[in-house]
Amino acid sequence: MEYLEQNPRASRWSHSKSIGHVLPYRKELDAIIINEVCWMPYSHHRDYRPFEDITLYSGWLKWGTYKQAHLPERVLRQYGHVQHIPRSPQHVTSVVISLEEIDDIWLHYANYVVDVAAIGHQQEHSIDCEDGYMQWFSRISHPLIIPPQERETSKVPQMQPATISHYPSINGPHFVGETCKSCKKIYDILQMVFDRRLAIEGTEIWDITRQALIMARVGSGEKFTHQKGRKG
Structure with missing residues (x-):
């Protein structure tokens, strides 16, 4: 709360030296979704420290x-x-x-x-990247800070690759009058992941994200359509 904008941006945050705080931070970072990332952390700081x-x-x-x-x-x-x-x-x-x-x-x-x-400069979104970047990134990086073998995987249900037939029709009795605003927001976020090619077909994260997208479509009442040339 004592931070002033004219101070160095890194002084905006404090941290604890306790080792016990590391794991919760790592879990939070692993759980973060694309629209929660501040891709340009210095944009509001330029009035005080111009870019050089x-x-x-x-x-x-x-x-x-x-x-x-x-x-x-x-x-x-x-x-x-x-x-x-x-x-x-x-x-x-x-x-x-x-x-x-x-x-x-x-x-x-x-x-x-x-x-x-x-x-070249960004034209629209702060997460923009050139064609092929996400494919390259998925090959040279890893998606999680905490290795899978260190997670409590026994408490997480295993997800199978998604197919449309796994889910009932949105016109079925289980979904009449049960559309969900939260599902619509989730659907929009997941669709953005595919539209911007942040999930690469053939990877595990692509399969998981596609399954979640289908479930979000069902819950929000969106009709499932597969547009030509569009993944997901």
């Missing part, structure tokens, strides 16, 4: 005797740009340079900033 080109410097940074790679091209959505498939971190980390060389590179940082002009 040096922020898009890509390469080695140093602090004392420590050095760390800084690769803003991997999080372009935080800077208001469409996310593209970035280069491998090894383009930076495989090159062994001294602390003195980092100083020299930093003095000429303009030669090492991400070329956002070649990438």
Whole structure:
């Protein structure tokens, strides 16, 4: 509550040093859905701290005797740009340079900033990414912080790949007059996942999301239609 906008944005949050708090945070992060993510956390902070080109410097940074790679091209959505498939971190980390060389590179940082002009700006949504990015991301990343083997999977019912025949017709007796506003909201969110290709066909998350979408359609009273060229 003591945070002031003119302070560094990172000072907006405090954290506990207790190890016991780590697992709840990880569970919350695993449960977060796409429309709950703040993709541009600095957008309301620019009046106090204007954006500087040096922020898009890509390469080695140093602090004392420590050095760390800084690769803003991997999080372009935080800077208001469409996310593209970035280069491998090894383009930076495989090159062994001294602390003195980092100083020299930093003095000429303009030669090492991400070329956002070649990438392009966002046009509509802050989660926009180029075609093929989500397929690439699903191959090189993992969807959960907590590994599946560490979860209490015995309490979670196993979900089978969805087919329309698994669910009764929305005109059936079980659903007459039982449409649900919450289901409609869930349906809209899940449909957005497919429309923006955030779920990749052939992956487990695609099957699970599609099953949930069908159930949300049934609960909200939406008729199930499969549009040509549209996944889900």
